[in-house]
Amino acid sequence: MRAEFFLLVAALLFTIGCVGVLVRRNAIVILMCIELMLNAVNLTFAAFAHESQSMTGHVFVFFVMTVAAAEAAVGLAIIIALFRRRRTTDIDDASLLRW
Amino acid sequence: MLQLLWLIPLLPLAGFAANGLLGARLLPRRIVALVGCGSVLAAFALSLGAVLELGGIAPPSDGMEGAARFTQTLFEWLPMGQTPGGSDLTVSWGYALDPLSAVMILVVTGIGFLIHVYSIGYMEHEPRAGFARFFAYLNLFMAMMLTLVLGSSLPVVFVGWEGVGLCSYLLIGFWYDRMFDEKAKMSCADAGRKAFLTNRVGDVGFVLGMLILFGATGTLDIQGILEGAGSIDPWWCGAAALLLFLGACGKSAQIPLYIWLPDAMAGPTPVSALIHAATMVTAGVYVTCRMAPLYMHAPGAMLIVAVVGGLTALFAAIVGIAQDDIKKVLAYSTVSQLGYMMLAAGAGAFTASVFHLMTHAFFKALLFLGAGSVIHAMAGEQDIRRMGGLRRHLPITHATFAVAVLAIAGIPPFAGFFSKDEILAGVLRAGGGSGSPAALALWGLGILTAAITAFYMTRLYLLVFAGAPRMPEETRHHLHESPAVMTLPLIVLALGSALAGFLGVPEFIGGLPNYLEHYLAPVFAASGHAAEHAQGGAALSEGTALGIALFASLAGIASAWAVYRRGPLAAGKGAAGPGVLTRLVKGRFYVDEAIDAVVLAPYRGLCRVAAAFDEKIVDRLVNSVGAAADLASQLGRLAQTGYVRNYALVFFFGTIVVLVFVVLR
Numbered sequence: 001m002r003a004e005f006f007l008l009v010a011a012l013l014f015t016i017g018c019v020g021v022l023v024r025r026n027a028i029v030i031l032m033c034i035e036l037m038l039n040a041v042n043l044t045f046a047a048f049a050h051e052s053q054s055m056t057g058h059v060f061v062f063f064v065m066t067v068a069a070a071e072a073a074v075g076l077a078i079i080i081a082l083f084r085r086r087r088t089t090d091i092d093d094a095s096l097l098r099w
Numbered sequence: 100m101l102q103l104l105w106l107i108p109l110l111p112l113a114g115f116a117a118n119g120l121l122g123a124r125l126l127p128r129r130i131v132a133l134v135g136c137g138s139v140l141a142a143f144a145l146s147l148g149a150v151l152e153l154g155g156i157a158p159p160s161d162g163m164e165g166a167a168r169f170t171q172t173l174f175e176w177l178p179m180g181q182t183p184g185g186s187d188l189t190v191s192w193g194y195a196l197d198p199l200s201a202v203m204i205l206v207v208t209g210i211g212f213l214i215h216v217y218s219i220g221y222m223e224h225e226p227r228a229g230f231a232r233f234f235a236y237l238n239l240f241m242a243m244m245l246t247l248v249l250g251s252s253l254p255v256v257f258v259g260w261e262g263v264g265l266c267s268y269l270l271i272g273f274w275y276d277r278m279f280d281e282k283a284k285m286s287c288a289d290a291g292r293k294a295f296l297t298n299r300v301g302d303v304g305f306v307l308g309m310l311i312l313f314g315a316t317g318t319l320d321i322q323g324i325l326e327g328a329g330s331i332d333p334w335w336c337g338a339a340a341l342l343l344f345l346g347a348c349g350k351s352a353q354i355p356l357y358i359w360l361p362d363a364m365a366g367p368t369p370v371s372a373l374i375h376a377a378t379m380v381t382a383g384v385y386v387t388c389r390m391a392p393l394y395m396h397a398p399g400a401m402l403i404v405a406v407v408g409g410l411t412a413l414f415a416a417i418v419g420i421a422q423d424d425i426k427k428v429l430a431y432s433t434v435s436q437l438g439y440m441m442l443a444a445g446a447g448a449f450t451a452s453v454f455h456l457m458t459h460a461f462f463k464a465l466l467f468l469g470a471g472s473v474i475h476a477m478a479g480e481q482d483i484r485r486m487g488g489l490r491r492h493l494p495i496t497h498a499t500f501a502v503a504v505l506a507i508a509g510i511p512p513f514a515g516f517f518s519k520d521e522i523l524a525g526v527l528r529a530g531g532g533s534g535s536p537a538a539l540a541l542w543g544l545g546i547l548t549a550a551i552t553a554f555y556m557t558r559l560y561l562l563v564f565a566g567a568p569r570m571p572e573e574t575r576h577h578l579h580e581s582p583a584v585m586t587l588p589l590i591v592l593a594l595g596s597a598l599a600g601f602l603g604v605p606e607f608i609g610g611l612p613n614y615l616e617h618y619l620a621p622v623f624a625a626s627g628h629a630a631e632h633a634q635g636g637a638a639l640s641e642g643t644a645l646g647i648a649l650f651a652s653l654a655g656i657a658s659a660w661a662v663y664r665r666g667p668l669a670a671g672k673g674a675a676g677p678g679v680l681t682r683l684v685k686g687r688f689y690v691d692e693a694i695d696a697v698v699l700a701p702y703r704g705l706c707r708v709a710a711a712f713d714e715k716i717v718d719r720l721v722n723s724v725g726a727a728a729d730l731a732s733q734l735g736r737l738a739q740t741g742y743v744r745n746y747a748l749v750f751f752f753g754t755i756v757v758l759v760f761v762v763l764r
Contacts (some may be wrong), residue, residue: 021747029741095741 301349448525
């Protein structure tokens with residue numbers, strides 16, 4: 001299998017995630033898009049690791065997954081707190097942090 | 100006792116520390132009063148012992164005429180090293196006792212003690228904290244005054260000089276929250292500030308004079324300066340003498356710096372008696388006498404001193420005629436008498452000057468304390484137009500006040516007669532006894548002043564004590580003689596006013612030797628004291644001069660009696676409204692107003708310009724820096740939308756920019 005395919009898929013996933021973060025207003029969807037971006041990166045790591053027969057990339061993937069899990073937990077907690085307070089998960093409503 | 104000289108100023112200072120630190124909170128009134136008076140009494144006892152012991156010291160036998168002198172150097176105060184010229188600028192803290200300072204410390208501590216005792220009664224209605232504060236200030240004043248008198252070098256004298264100025268300020272403004280002059284909107288604190296600032300003008304002269312003397316003689320020690328006075332360049336000598344005299348003008352309230360003294364009456368009456376009559380204001384006269392040899396080498400400066408003194412004496416006496424506030428009358432009288440002392444000093448009659456200083460301390464302190472007793476009885480009323488007939492209600496005050504009036508008016512055998520006569524005789528002898536026109540003119544000034552003094556003092560006496568009572572019914576019921584703690588000092592001072600004159604009976608009268616003159620002669624011997632005794636050639640014989648002076652006094656009293664005996668207030672009402680002259684005198688010749696217009700108004704204008712510069716330019720500059728920062732942040736905050744997606748977008752593009760940068764490099 002050629003690495004290019006994996007990289008193309010990963011780029012596609014990353015773009016979808018990135019656009020999702022930028023255009024969606026639902027906080028949960030944004031969180032999911034972030035996961036998508038992280039996993040795209042994971043895929044890239046794995047592809048290159050396989051290509052170069054190095055373990056470093058594989059190890060990195062595990063690190064990223066750990067961080068992603070932690071991030072998802074914290075992010076969901078924030079969203080729940082936000083929802084309890086404002087009865088919405090629309091992040092455009094959470095715009096208090098400005099002048 | 101001489102070895103304990105250092106304790107004399109230190110005791111009142113300790114009293115100040117005790118009352119000042121603990122008095123307001125911890126010590127009961129009784130202890131505060133005890134500490135306040137006791138420390139001064141102890142200082143008086145020590146002074147007496149030291150002066151007696153000084154009498155036993157033989158004068159220096161180096162062939163020169165010189166006075167017995169005891170110097171005590173305590174420590175090196177300002178070790179400033181040597182000047183390039185080789186003179187030593189090190190100043191030691193030392194005290195010196197000679198007959199002149201001996202007379203002064205006895206007057207200061209003795210009369211000071213009596214006034215302290217009197218204050219216990221006068222200040223009895225003061226709350227405890229104020230009572231303690233008052234005695235603390237009084238004690239500090241005593242310490243500073245004694246430092247001034249005893250200081251052996253000019254800087255030490257200057258410390259005392261400034262110290263008494265400070266105490267004067269503190270005590271004038273003692274009731275700092277009260278109004279003093281409603282018409283001029285002057286509070287007591289303002290009066291204190293006026294005194295302090297006016298004195299500063301003179302102090303500049305004092306410091307400059309001190310510097311000139313150091314430059315000329317290479318020492319700041321008084322004795323050293325006086326010994327070297329003969330070798331100073333006459334021009335510098337005159338300049339130094341005049342600059343020192345400027346300082347003396349400020350402290351001793353001479354023209355043109357006298358304006359603070361009448362307003363100094365804002366202070367409690369014992370303060371007026373102690374500081375603004377008996378002791379502090381005589382400091383200028385004292386320093387002038389102290390530096391007598393210097394002045395003897397500057398005849399021009401002497402003449403100026405005499406003229407300023409004579410004019411001050413006459414001017415203040417004239418103003419005193421028309422004052423209606425009992426303390427203001429006394430204040431102008433003090434200015435006038437200080438002018439008399441300066442006149443004597445300027446004429447070279449230093450002994451007469453010190454003699455009058457001493458007798459004046461007695462009778463003027465007595466007058467002020469008597470006035471205080473009257474004010475106390477009248478529940479704070481000071482306007483003599485609302486007094487009258489107090490003779491029956493305040494018998495002791497009345498009797499002692501009468502003694503003081505006779506003393507200041509110059510009626511024999513009271514003290515003022517002898518000292519005033521000695522001054523007038525000294526003036527007549529000035530200039531070598533040739534009866535020069537200047538001396539005669541000054542003598543005429545003195546005689547005129549004597550007559551006016553007798554006039555206004557008799558007026559004061561008649562308006563306050565004689566005639567029908569003019570106060571409201573309510574006040575009349577509360578009239579009471581002051582307690583013994585106040586009347587006893589009055590009686591002692593009255594004895595002093597009556598008898599102090601016999602210390603200096605002129606020799607041509609005989610009967611008693613002229614003790615004071617013999618005592619002080621060695622001090623002033625080097626300053627041409629012999630000239631004072633130049634016989635013959637005088638325009639008038641001493642007896643004739645004395646007769647004229649006495650006649651002037653009697654004439655003053657008689658005319659005041661004629662004018663104010665019956666209807667004290669009808670006197671001014673005869674004419675249709677007050678004339679120009681009356682208004683001029685009533686308005687104190689508008690000197691305050693003139694100084695305000697000539698000196699203070701331009702100064703205030705300058706202040707306004709400076710304030711405008713500060714507000715319009717300096718402040719604007721600073722404010723515009725702030726405004727610029729504000730504007731920048733106004734722009735910057737537009738970036739903060741609060742929308743997470745905006746931040747994410749910026750983040751995204753930022754990342755791309757960084758990536759492009761990294762890849763293309």
